[in-house]
Amino acid sequence: MDTDVLVVGAGPTGMTLAGELRVAGVSAVLVDKLAQRSALSKAGGVQSRTQEAFDQRGLLEPLLATGNYPAGTAHFAGITLPLTRDRHRHPWRSIPQVAIEGFLEQHLAAQEIHVLRDHELTGITQDEDGVTATFANGGVIRSRYLVAADGGHSTVRSLLGAEFPGRPGTETVVAADVRLSGDDQAMTHTRSEDGHWVLVFPLGTDPQGRPLRRVSMGGPGRSVPREVPVTEDEIREGLRAVFGSQVELLELCYARRITNAARQATRYRHGRVFLAGDAAHVHLPIGAQGMNTGIQDALNLGWKLGAAVHGWAPGHLLDTYHAERHPVAAAVLRNVQAQSLLMDQQGTGDPDLLAAKDLFAALTRLRDVQYHLDDMVSGMGIRYPMPGTEDQPLVGLPAPDLDLGPVRSHELLRSGRGLLIDPAGRFAEVAALWPDRVDRAGQGTGTEPMLIRPDGYVCWAGDQDALEPALGHWFGEPR
Incomplete structure (x- = not known):
């Protein structure tokens, strides 16, 4: 084998996955068909759950130190959710995708993982032992596993012939990064009476x-049509239609047209090949949910591939990637489609739609509605199907950040191993059976005992008799 895992695509999903594989202690090669990193930001925000995950790897503070990334307020269909601003440890932040990619590439380089650019994939074959990938430049890479993180027009997905059902793009809107002058207060008004927004x-x-x-x-x-270039005059006309003379375009940094296509791969696993990020799901970008969902795909898959390479993964473990992540992306597609409808992006002015949006906006003034929508778009409400979710409220959810005396629990997850919180010191003998895969901490604290997976999700809590089965289910046979 040339490497344990070949990652195709060096966007946020692929680079996050490469980092997770390094944390898991397995080798990875990261390739991309582009000659240089794109300067375009397809997404512009990082959700609370993604920030938690970066913090668990010690990456959040260094990322935030690279620029001025203001905290913002979540929205749903353009309706702000002000009551949710301080709900989570890390509020939604405006961090452009290009900044995230630059930071992650630099971080990987420090770990001696360098993106192999100008590597256009032309073929893949797999057998019982691994995957062979061929490239247009004549290169061949042999790996135990391959992960497609190569975007909505994934070459890997096409070579697999993987089913990618859904709706093609029927409409386009403009997205642009700009410098503006004018009244900041005026910029909060997003729609004109004639339907422009x-x-x-x-x-x-x-x-x-x-x-x-x-x-x-x-x-x-x-x-x-998507291929028609976006011009400065078009941006100026759009601003004028909504803001009049109160807001002016100073500089257009880049612009593109995006469609309302909504598709999702039927299966995320094809033998030794896995689909992640936009290779597995595409939708209209609202709230940066696509980028964040892709990063979370990588966090879910990385430690499981590491377990498989090291030889201790239970037989079902790699299959839990599809079982856990496919429903998450399906829910994202549904909420994006609902937001797109409520936003009336084509400016139809349909009175029935306007009435529905008025009613919806009134409902969002309720705290519980805001919290529900915030959980949906922030990633904090994701609950994976796991043994124990029936009677343990914590199981399947992101782990709380616990004060364990000299450290906090999220800091202990930087090892890339599981974490058993054992406040009463009752589980030392059980934990000792998995010393290379699970750390134990928390003796003397007043927290509830729980077992946390390397990706930061609780996989056991409470029932003492269920701990050893949970360890075996997620971390394999004892050593």
């Missing part, structure tokens, strides 16, 4: 320290 949110600053903003816009007659 503009959504503006901050993107931090450019290298010269000037504020950048992400602008999305659409309305009657503005859905044109």
Whole structure:
């Protein structure tokens, strides 16, 4: 084998996965067909759950130190959810995808993982032992497993002939990174009476320290073919239609058209090949859910591939990747489609739709509704199907960050191993059977005992008799 895992695609999903594989102690090769990293930001925000995961790996503070990334308030269909701002340890932050990719690539380089660029995949074959990948430049890489993180037009998915059902794109809207002048207060008004709309949110600053903003816009007659270039005049006209003379375009950094296509792979696993990120699911980008969902795919899959390479993974473990992540992306597709409808992105002005949105907006003034929507779009409400979810409220959810005396629990997850919180010191003998896979901590604290997977999800809590079966279920046979 040339490497344990070949990762195809060096976007946020692929680079996160490569980092997780390094934490798991297995080798990875990361390839990309582009000659250099893209300067385009397809996404502009990082959700609370993704920030928690970065914090669990010691990456969040270094990432935030690379720029000015303001905290923001969650929204659903353009309706802000102000009551949710301080619910989570890490609020939603405006961090452009290009900044995340630059940071992750630098982090990987420090771990001696370098992106092999100009590697256009042309073929894959797999057998009982591994996968052979061939490239247009004549290169061949042999690996135990291969992960497709190569985007919505995934070459890997095409070579597999994997089913990718759903809806093709029928409409387009404009997304652009810009510098604007004008009244910041005016920029909160997003829709004109004739159906034109503009959504503006901050993107931090450019290298010269000037504020950048992400602008999305659409309305009657503005859905044109995706390949038609976006011009500065088009951006100016869209701004003027909503803000009048109060907001002006100073600089257009980049712009593209995005579609409302919604597709999801039927299966995420094809033997030794796995689909992740946009290779597994595509949808209209609202709230950066696509990028965050892809990063979470990588976090879910990385430690499981590591377990398989090391030889201790239970037979079902790799299959739990599809079982856990497929429903999550399916739910994202549904909420994005609902948001797109409520936002009336084509500016139809349908009175029935406007009535529905007015009613929905009234409901979102209720705290419980805001909390429900926030859990949905932040990733914090994800609960994986696991043994124990029937009677243990913590099992399947992201682990709480616990004070364990000199350290906090999220810091202990940086090892890439499981973590058994044992406040009464009752489980030392059981934990000792998995010393290379599970750490034990928390003796003397007042927290509830729980077992946390390497990706930060609780997989056991409470019932003493169920601990050893849970350890075997997630961490294999004792040593």
